[in-house]
Amino acid sequence: MLRNAITVLPYRYMEKLENQFYAMLLNHSSDECLLWPYSTNKWGYGKLMINRKIISTHRLALAHSLGRPIADGLIAMHSCDVRHCFNPRHLSEGTYSQNMRACISRGRRPNCQGERSKRNKLTEAQVHEIKRRALCGEAQAALAREFAINQSIVSRIKSGERWGHIRVACHANT
Numbered sequence: 001m002l003r004n005a006i007t008v009l010p011y012r013y014m015e016k017l018e019n020q021f022y023a024m025l026l027n028h029s030s031d032e033c034l035l036w037p038y039s040t041n042k043w044g045y046g047k048l049m050i051n052r053k054i055i056s057t058h059r060l061a062l063a064h065s066l067g068r069p070i071a072d073g074l075i076a077m078h079s080c081d082v083r084h085c086f087n088p089r090h091l092s093e094g095t096y097s098q099n100m101r102a103c104i105s106r107g108r109r110p111n112c113q114g115e116r117s118k119r120n121k122l123t124e125a126q127v128h129e130i131k132r133r134a135l136c137g138e139a140q141a142a143l144a145r146e147f148a149i150n151q152s153i154v155s156r157i158k159s160g161e162r163w164g165h166i167r168v169a170c171h172a173n174t
Helices: 011-027 057-066 096-105 124-135 140-147 151-159
Strands: 047-050 053-056 075-078 091-094
Touching: 011 047, 011 057, 047 057, 053 057, 057 075, 057 091, 075 096, 091 096, 124 140, 124 151, 140 151
Parallel strands: none
Antiparallel strands: 047 053, 075 091
C-alpha cells in the first residue's frame, strides 16, 4: 500500500508548507477561491501536517478566522463547493446534516430517494399500492407478507416516515 506522500516529507519541508499556508491565508483579500496547491486527501480536500498531525486546510482556515477551534459536533462547510478552497469567506460552521442538505440543494450529491436508492427493493408503484391499501384499512401484516417485507416497513410507509414523497389517499371504490 502506498504511504501518504505528505507523511514522508522531511520535517523542514512540512514546516515551510505551514508557513506558506498562513502566508497565503493572510495575503488573500478577494472573494475568489483560495486554492490549496499542494497535497489533498482522497476526497480532494487540501491537507497539511502540523505537529505530526494531518489537518484539513479548510478546517484550519476556518478555525483561524473564528479565532477558536471549530465547535464539537460541527464541521467546516464550503459555500463555494470547491473542496481544496480554504478562503475563510467561503467557510462556515455547520452540522453534517446541514452540509448534506446544502450539497443536495446545490446539485452536488444526488438525492437517492425512492427507487434511486440502492437499498430499496420496492418500486414506487409497489409503495403507492402498499400505502393506498394500508390507509384503506388493510392489515399491515398481510401487506408485509404479500410484498415480502417486514411489517414495520409497511407501518413506516403508511405514516410517511419512509417513502414520504409518495402521496396517496384512500378511495373506497378502488
